[in-house]
Amino acid sequence: MDRPKISIITATYNNRLTIEHTIHSLLSQTYKNIEYIVIDGASSDGTLDILERYRKHINIFVSEKDNGVYEALNKGLVRATGDILGFLHADDSFYSDLTLETIAKAFLNDYIVATYGDLLYVHPTNPSQIIRYWVSQPFTPDLLKKGWMPAHPTLFFKRTVIDEIGLFDTRYHIAADYDYMLRMLNHYPPTAFHYIPAVITYMKVGGKSNRSLRNIIRKMREDYQIIQHHHIGGIPTLLLKNVSKINQFFKPAKHYSS
Secondary structure, eight states: OOSOOEEEEEEESSOTTTHHHHHHHHHTOSOOOEEEEEEEOOOOSSHHHHHHHTGGGOSEEEEOOOSSHHHHHHHHHHHOOOSEEEEOOTTEEESSTTHHHHHHHHTTSTTOOEEEEEEEEEOSSOTTSEEEEEOOOOOOGGGGGGTOOOOGGGOEEETHHHHHHOSOOTTOSSOHHHHHHHHHHHHSOGGGEEEEEEEEEEEESOOGGGSSHHHHHHHHHHHHHHHHHTTSOSHHHHHHHHHGGGGGGSOOSSOOOO
16 A cells, blocks of 8 residues: 555534634645545534535535444444544644654555554643643553553554454443454554554543543443453553553653644
């Protein structure tokens, strides 16, 4: 795959304040073999008016009620025709105009099934203010018992993955991405995963999983169910998964600029 088609899926629901910036981030990419898929949950706040202005840049567009972000992402996955699949959430943006060039280059190695990189959490109204630095590392199976996983917004994978492990499990309302990545990491050998030591995505803080104490508790319950289901540990794994986030609030030795 010298120039693979990359399908980018964006799920939206009432994101009028952020969706335009997200779209601009995609359109600024120097890599152009892109299929852009937008799955909207019947927004009512003006999001659809913004999407209509960019309709010529959207290859596949669906707007209808759904049961949450993971069902929306599944709708995008089954419609995608690209060689490589990835997500750009409605309040995220790519770190660089060269991000998809970097992703495509990684998949020149036929043995690579998925790639991931680093993630920066930024202030919701001031993207130049970095709140958290999620610096990842190469995958080894022993990391799973420590609660480790790649940053979901930085994950790109071959389309064949959904044929082999399926779609997001929508029984999980907040942590289905954790389940999906564990299914993927357990299905393929460690050498099938490539870590890109660079920032892939900016993500605005305030996502669904940490929007309220109720959601934080619900996410921890789902995480624990997933940990048990995949037999990678118990309460210690859950605790490590959460404690490991503390370091993300301190600037790493590697310098990241906005």
